[in-house]
Amino acid sequence: MKKFISTLEKILFYLVLFLFVFIPLYPKFPLINITGTFVAIRIEDLIIGLTLGLWVIYLVISNQVRSFLKDKLSLSLLLFFFIGFVSTFSAVFLTHTVTPHISILHFLRRVEFILLLPVVASVVKSKKQFVWVLVFLALTVVSVNLYALGQQFLDLPVISTTNSEFSKGLILRLTPGARANSTFAGHYDLAVYLVMALTVLSALFFAVSKKMKLIILALGGLSLLVLIMTAARISFVAAFAGVVLALLFSRKTKFILLIFIAAVVILIYPSQLRDRLISTATVNLFSGGQRYVSQTQDQQVRSKLNIPTLAIKTSSESASSSSFASPSGQTATDITPGEPIDTTQLGVYRSFAIRYNIEWPRAIRAFVKNPLLGTGYASLDIATDNDFLRSLGEVGILGTLSLFLILTEVGKRIFNASRYDSRLVRYFSAGVLAMLFAFLVNGLFIDVFEASKVASLFWMILGLNLAALKFKE
Amino acid sequence: MKKLFIIFSLLLLIYMLWPGPGKISDFKPLPSSIKSTLSGDTVEIPNVAGYFSDNYRQFVTSFYKSNYWQKTFLPFPPIRLNHPPEYSWTAIKKHTDSTYFEEFVYPLRDSFYVNGFEPFYENFEPKFWGSSKFEVENRSFYTKTTLRFYPSSKFTKFLVWLGVVTSIYWLFKLGKKIIV
Numbered sequence: 001m002k003k004f005i006s007t008l009e010k011i012l013f014y015l016v017l018f019l020f021v022f023i024p025l026y027p028k029f030p031l032i033n034i035t036g037t038f039v040a041i042r043i044e045d046l047i048i049g050l051t052l053g054l055w056v057i058y059l060v061i062s063n064q065v066r067s068f069l070k071d072k073l074s075l076s077l078l079l080f081f082f083i084g085f086v087s088t089f090s091a092v093f094l095t096h097t098v099t100p101h102i103s104i105l106h107f108l109r110r111v112e113f114i115l116l117l118p119v120v121a122s123v124v125k126s127k128k129q130f131v132w133v134l135v136f137l138a139l140t141v142v143s144v145n146l147y148a149l150g151q152q153f154l155d156l157p158v159i160s161t162t163n164s165e166f167s168k169g170l171i172l173r174l175t176p177g178a179r180a181n182s183t184f185a186g187h188y189d190l191a192v193y194l195v196m197a198l199t200v201l202s203a204l205f206f207a208v209s210k211k212m213k214l215i216i217l218a219l220g221g222l223s224l225l226v227l228i229m230t231a232a233r234i235s236f237v238a239a240f241a242g243v244v245l246a247l248l249f250s251r252k253t254k255f256i257l258l259i260f261i262a263a264v265v266i267l268i269y270p271s272q273l274r275d276r277l278i279s280t281a282t283v284n285l286f287s288g289g290q291r292y293v294s295q296t297q298d299q300q301v302r303s304k305l306n307i308p309t310l311a312i313k314t315s316s317e318s319a320s321s322s323s324f325a326s327p328s329g330q331t332a333t334d335i336t337p338g339e340p341i342d343t344t345q346l347g348v349y350r351s352f353a354i355r356y357n358i359e360w361p362r363a364i365r366a367f368v369k370n371p372l373l374g375t376g377y378a379s380l381d382i383a384t385d386n387d388f389l390r391s392l393g394e395v396g397i398l399g400t401l402s403l404f405l406i407l408t409e410v411g412k413r414i415f416n417a418s419r420y421d422s423r424l425v426r427y428f429s430a431g432v433l434a435m436l437f438a439f440l441v442n443g444l445f446i447d448v449f450e451a452s453k454v455a456s457l458f459w460m461i462l463g464l465n466l467a468a469l470k471f472k473e
Numbered sequence: 474m475k476k477l478f479i480i481f482s483l484l485l486l487i488y489m490l491w492p493g494p495g496k497i498s499d500f501k502p503l504p505s506s507i508k509s510t511l512s513g514d515t516v517e518i519p520n521v522a523g524y525f526s527d528n529y530r531q532f533v534t535s536f537y538k539s540n541y542w543q544k545t546f547l548p549f550p551p552i553r554l555n556h557p558p559e560y561s562w563t564a565i566k567k568h569t570d571s572t573y574f575e576e577f578v579y580p581l582r583d584s585f586y587v588n589g590f591e592p593f594y595e596n597f598e599p600k601f602w603g604s605s606k607f608e609v610e611n612r613s614f615y616t617k618t619t620l621r622f623y624p625s626s627k628f629t630k631f632l633v634w635l636g637v638v639t640s641i642y643w644l645f646k647l648g649k650k651i652i653v
Binding site for chain 1: 552554556557576578580581584623625626629630632633636637639640641643644647648650651652
């Protein structure tokens with residue numbers, strides 16, 4: 001039996017190592033489509049399912065179930081799942097706000113992501129294994145970055161899930177002005193991944209030899225370059241906050257000034273990111289920018305009618321000129337009165353408007369409707385673009401508090417790592433703690449806990465850190 | 474704290490199981506209206522009713538808010554939620570014409586949706602191209618109101634209550650261990 005357990009441990013470790021590489025690198029090709037949603041089951045879900053199944057068997061035969069159930073962190077995970085289950089039950093039978101099979105699958109998705117934490121925490125058992133995982137993680141970051149550059153400059157294929165048609169697994173190419181997503185199917189997801197990499201790398205930099213420092217610096221520089229190419233504003237802010245926190249937790253405060261200077265240089269140098277940040281200040285903070293004025297009677301009537309699907313009277317004269325702007329001009333063809341004329345400002349304006357006018361109020365209404373349990377997983381359409389509001393809307397105050405209980409317990413354990421002798425573990429912990437905060441900052445405008453690739457990796461890296469803390473115990 | 478929790482749990486149970494309307498016919502018909510017998514407004518979809526009338530949003534929503542409140546006998550009115558009209562396709566039925574869509578809800582109990590379709594402003598000016606009055610039984614009306622009620626069984630409510638109080642208990646117990 002001992003031999004079997006030891007073999008199982010090895011299999012589980014290799015599966016985990018495989019997942020650390022496979023999840024970020026394998027494009028989001030659908031495997032099984034689900035009726036009523038364009039979120040599909042993918043091959044990684046099956047591999048994660050297999051890993052979880054083997055891990056449960058491992059817990060049972062190695063007599064670890066009792067100790068697992070006594071652990072505060074395990075209990076908080078189980079509580080989160082229990083509240084998620086009650087919320088799903090309430091959504092199906094009480095509030096009637098979900099399509100049952102989609103809500104159940106979304107609930108199982110959360111279980112799948114989060115259970116990777118205890119799996120990794122219990123499977124990585126030695127410093128050697130830990131270092132191997134770090135090496136493979138670093139190689140994966142290199143591959144992801146190089147592929148993103150390849151998409152931008154060598155016309156490499158793009159797999160995207162940004163709309164229902166793309167999510168069928170179509171092989172696309174980047175159009176002019178489009179942003180690289182590497183293997184992440186969305187540039188925001190790629191940006192979140194790079195923020196995670198940057199924060200951990202900035203702390204690990206102080207734990208390694210001079211030669212390794214150069215490698216980390218090069219990897220960090222490459223990740224930063226690709227992050228700038230994604231032009232994801234919130235992720236840039238999150239990266240800045242994450243790196244500063246990583247330095248603070250590493251007690252390397254004198255380097256913070258350097259980060260400020262680097263941020264200023266990035267903001268001065270012309271890029272899509274800079275343009276979008278300036279547009280954010282112009283349009284969203286100061287309500288500036290030149291706005292489009294209605295040019296036909298149709299547009300004037302349309303701008304007063306708040307239900308765009310209702311018909312408006314179209315004269316033959318205005319019908320011939322009813323397109324909102326010339327496609328050959330600088331103005332977007334689908335612009336409506338009141339929107340900024342500048343295309344970058346228009347993109348930024350819409351990016352915030354959809355959150356402020358549609359997604360966030362929808363989540364708030366769901367929370368008001370059922371403050372304790374929310375209206376269930378998948379009741380808020382495909383995105384809310386604010387994970388805190390999404391959590392409150394979907395699983396209410398109880399589900400949200402239980403999620404924070406998990407994060408608090410993990411954060412506390414990692415925070416206490418400062419007393420560890422191992423430099424590698426200490427600095428890695430500082431980076432991971434900063435990554436946790438940066439992840440939450442990203443969650444203010446992106447649904448990071450639901451983005452499958454980054455969410456899985458987030459819980460796995462937390463698990464890896466908890467595993468590393470056990471080496472000294 | 475234990476006593477407080479027990480009192481809260483019992484009050485929550487009483488609130489959730491408190492009697493109220495059980496089907497759409499428990500609600501009053503809209504005053505001065507004709508009940509719709511169109512497909513989709515009768516038996517095809519459970520707990521749906523449609524009324525043609527000249528009543529506008531302000532009157533209709535106030536009428537049904539107080540009607541729902543009276544039927545539940547609770548000391549406070551239902552919460553009012555203003556949804557985008559297009560949500561009526563999800564909550565009532567597909568292709569529901571809508572110019573406003575509101576929900577009256579008692580959390581952890583039942584939901585009552587009020588959808589209004591008003592092709593004309595109150596000064597009888599058409600709102601959009603093709604606005605026309607509703608011709609029903611040789612009478613014409615300016616508005617159509619569609620209602621949908623989502624009741625749930627007492628047993629379901631009891632199970633949800635059990636889930637809620639268990640969650641609160643464990644959240645409190647575990648929270649004390651983790652945070653303190």
